[in-house]
Amino acid sequence: MTLEPKEIKSTAEGNSLAVGINSEVASCIGVKPEEIEWSHSFLEVIADKTRYGHGFTLKTEKYPQGFVKIAKNKICRAGLRREMTGLHIAKKLGVKTVSLLLSTYLETTSGYGVIFLRRLNHDEGITIPNNEALATAPRELGAIAAKFILRSTGQVVPINLSADEKAALNRNDERNSSPESFWRIWSQQNAEVLKPEFDEIRDRLVSKATLLRIINKAEFDIRPFVDAPVQTGRDFLIHNDMTPNNIGFPHLDKPKEETTLFDFEYAGATDNRFLALCTDLGNYYGRLWPNPAMQEDFILTLLDDSALCPPSERLKMAQAFVVFGTFYMAQFAMSPAHYNHQMSIELLKRLQGNLNKLKDRSVACKLA
Numbered sequence: 001m002t003l004e005p006k007e008i009k010s011t012a013e014g015n016s017l018a019v020g021i022n023s024e025v026a027s028c029i030g031v032k033p034e035e036i037e038w039s040h041s042f043l044e045v046i047a048d049k050t051r052y053g054h055g056f057t058l059k060t061e062k063y064p065q066g067f068v069k070i071a072k073n074k075i076c077r078a079g080l081r082r083e084m085t086g087l088h089i090a091k092k093l094g095v096k097t098v099s100l101l102l103s104t105y106l107e108t109t110s111g112y113g114v115i116f117l118r119r120l121n122h123d124e125g126i127t128i129p130n131n132e133a134l135a136t137a138p139r140e141l142g143a144i145a146a147k148f149i150l151r152s153t154g155q156v157v158p159i160n161l162s163a164d165e166k167a168a169l170n171r172n173d174e175r176n177s178s179p180e181s182f183w184r185i186w187s188q189q190n191a192e193v194l195k196p197e198f199d200e201i202r203d204r205l206v207s208k209a210t211l212l213r214i215i216n217k218a219e220f221d222i223r224p225f226v227d228a229p230v231q232t233g234r235d236f237l238i239h240n241d242m243t244p245n246n247i248g249f250p251h252l253d254k255p256k257e258e259t260t261l262f263d264f265e266y267a268g269a270t271d272n273r274f275l276a277l278c279t280d281l282g283n284y285y286g287r288l289w290p291n292p293a294m295q296e297d298f299i300l301t302l303l304d305d306s307a308l309c310p311p312s313e314r315l316k317m318a319q320a321f322v323v324f325g326t327f328y329m330a331q332f333a334m335s336p337a338h339y340n341h342q343m344s345i346e347l348l349k350r351l352q353g354n355l356n357k358l359k360d361r362s363v364a365c366k367l368a
Contacts, residue, residue, distance in 0.1 A: 018046050024108035025070060029116045031057050036068060051076045056119055065119040066101050070112050077113035078168070079265035081105045084115055085168040086264025089161070089237060095152045096258045125257050126249040134244050135290040141249050142297030145284060148259045149242060150307040153280040154273045157235040170268030173240050176275035179226050186324070190215050192331035201336065205348045214351065218323040221316040225274035236273045240266035242280035243287045277308070281321040286329030289346045299354060303361055315362040319355050326351050
């Protein structure tokens with residue numbers, strides 16, 4: 001929508017600053033105020049109802065169609081700075097991302113953070129905006145995602161980053177900031193899923209004894225990777241929000257199109273490559289719950305891909321990502337009252353089966 005002054009004022013609960021902020025953002029990125037088409041998130045971010053505001057710019061002589069993202073509070077402004085840093089690092093590493101129309105993070109005169117990117121068009125590839133779209137997505141996208149993530153996350157961060165770039169990267173995500181924090185998250189998520197109050201729901205899907213056996217085996221398998229000594233001064237890139245809606249896929253009949261990664265607002269770094277991989281691959285696996293076929297292709301591709309690790313370790317790692325992703329995501333919606341409760345149901349229901357599929361594929365590969 002293109003916002004008229006009276007519309008902004010009335011829709012934003014009387015916030016008369018909205019018109020001025022629209023002009024400030026336009027001036028900041030070098031377009032006219034009327035050339036920005038804002039979503040309602042613009043009004044909500046001004047009213048402190050959401051974290052980020054989004055808008056699109058029309059094609060001009062200076063720019064192609066653009067995507068504007070703004071933030072008001074300090075934490076979200078830091079997220080925008082981190083997003084720009086992640087995009088720059090990804091480009092240095094050869095990871096395909098959205099193009100930058102302005103290469104730096106900016107702030108308006110009233111303190112709103114702004115970044116300006118090229119808009120992605122639907123004819124450039126496949127995007128998965130929500131779970132409804134994910135449920136019907138082609139299963140082949142699972143394999144594409146696995147290969148792409150393995151060549152994006154866990155890459156060594158360039159050593160020639162500026163002090164500001166280094167400071168912008170998130171090093172406080174407990175899934176990967178240290179072995180101690182990882183094991184703390186591991187214990188917390190498992191304990192949440194295994195709470196006695198969820199026994200009746202959970203036991204209809206998989207027995208508690210089976211879950212404990214799965215947890216103990218996975219913990220035994222990955223402890224050497226989690227607790228391994230690290231090389232001082234070497235960090236690995238983590239996206240920290242690796243989800244189906246943050247990857248743009250090529251059309252299956254257009255193999256020359258490239259896969260694209262976006263939304264780097266949580267981008268971080270860790271000195272442990274396994275924790276980087278476990279965070280992003282585990283999270284992506286869990287988020288694939290609406291599409292069992294795509295989820296299956298995703299994990300089997302991890303097992304087959306030499307970019308993951310040596311063959312002798314690949315089954316342990318792939319199974320660990322399944323276990324971590326299952327418990328990490330399932331913990332949030334174990335209560336039947338939760339709007340996303342079906343996610344926990346589907347993840348727990350498929351856990352043993354997907355672990356068996358990985359084991360069967362591994363055995364078949366050894367026999368081949």
